[in-house]
Amino acid sequence: MEIRTAAKDDANGIAKVHVESWKTTYKDLLSSEYLANLSHQRNVGGNSGRK
Structure with a gap:
């Protein structure tokens, strides 16, 4: 498993999970x-803007 900083392209997937x-x-x-x-x-x- 690779853990990385989220990129702009990840926004849709992150929003769906949220x-x-x-x-x-x-x-x-x-x-x-x-x-x-x-x-x-x-x-x-x-x-x-969140960290």
Whole structure:
């Protein structure tokens, strides 16, 4: 396994994992409507500037 710094081309995959993990983790805490409206497309770019 190789661990590397994320590149811009990784943004879509990272966003998909983020959204799917929220849907799984918070299914009993947040409304299903809220979780259904989460979108990885809207999340792409949201990690820029984070370390």
